[in-house]
Amino acid sequence: GAVVSQHPSRVICKSGTSVKIECRSLDFQATTMFWYRQFPKQSLMLMATSNEGSKATYEQGVEKDKFLINHASLTLSTLTVTSAHPEDSSFYICSAKRADEQFFGPGTRLTVL
Amino acid sequence: GQQLNQSPQSMFIQEGEDVSMNCTSSSIFNTWLWYKQDPGEGPVLLIALYKAGELTSNGRLTAQFGITRKDSFLNISASIPSDVGIYFCAGPLNHGGSQGNLIFGKGTKLSVKP
Numbered sequence: 001g002a003v004v005s006q007h008p009s010r011v012i013c014k015s016g017t018s019v020k021i022e023c024r025s026l027d028f029q030a031t032t033m034f035w036y037r038q039f040p041k042q043s044l045m046l047m048a049t050s051n052e053g054s055k056a057t058y059e060q061g062v063e064k065d066k067f068l069i070n071h072a073s074l075t076l077s078t079l080t081v082t083s084a085h086p087e088d089s090s091f092y093i094c095s096a097k098r099a100d101e102q103f104f105g106p107g108t109r110l111t112v113l
Numbered sequence: 114g115q116q117l118n119q120s121p122q123s124m125f126i127q128e129g130e131d132v133s134m135n136c137t138s139s140s141i142f143n144t145w146l147w148y149k150q151d152p153g154e155g156p157v158l159l160i161a162l163y164k165a166g167e168l169t170s171n172g173r174l175t176a177q178f179g180i181t182r183k184d185s186f187l188n189i190s191a192s193i194p195s196d197v198g199i200y201f202c203a204g205p206l207n208h209g210g211s212q213g214n215l216i217f218g219k220g221t222k223l224s225v226k227p
Contacts, residue, residue, distance in 0.1 A: 004155075034214065043201065043217040044156070093155045102215065104148075104155030 004096045006105035020080045021108045023094030029074035030096035038091040050077040084112040119218030134221040135186040136202030145185040146203040
């Protein structure tokens with residue numbers, strides 16, 4: 001149990017376009033999901049906390065208008081990178097919270113040309 | 114702000130050797146978590162520690178929650194090739210809330226030579 005999926009696993013897009021990444025908890029419901037960003041050879045950095053039915057909470061320095069988060073159901077949170085630029089290229093990882101534990105998705109590799 | 118300092122940054126060992134890595138912080142943590150991340154994958158929880166002084170094992174892995182609550186170590190005994198990966202320590206961010214947001218260390222990259 002406690003499986004989290006992400007789609008797509010990798011995406012390449014042109015600069016200026018928007019990209020949507022999905023995070024799903026497959027066998028449990030998650031009121032809270034988290035979005036992290038990981039640059040090459042770096043650690044995971046928390047971007048925002050996604051709460052079902054309410055607005056996401058963003059970490060300091062993360063632009064909420066650029067990284068749109070929607071948590072419309074108890075099993076799905078989406079992250080949309082708007083007007084993507086090459087510096088947004090990164091590995092985006094979500095996690096879903098069940099009880100006191102976070103279960104991580106496999107990540108989405110975003111490359112912006 | 115809160116920071117986790119993890120060492121060493123990387124390790125190159127021979128199969129069969131034991132491995133030790135640690136994590137320290139200038140602030141107190143009430144929970145220490147150890148994760149392993151394979152290339153191109155999300156992290157997977159190895160061991161969770163909830164009490165100062167706690168020593169917990171998971172197969173060949175052993176982790177301890179330091180008495181001061183400012184450090185933790187992870188040991189891997191008799192390493193095998195599939196132990197290769199990046200090991201992260203993590204703990205809850207102190208936001209005053211209970212959502213369990215995590216802060217991660219910079220990771221220890223483990224390479225095992227057969």
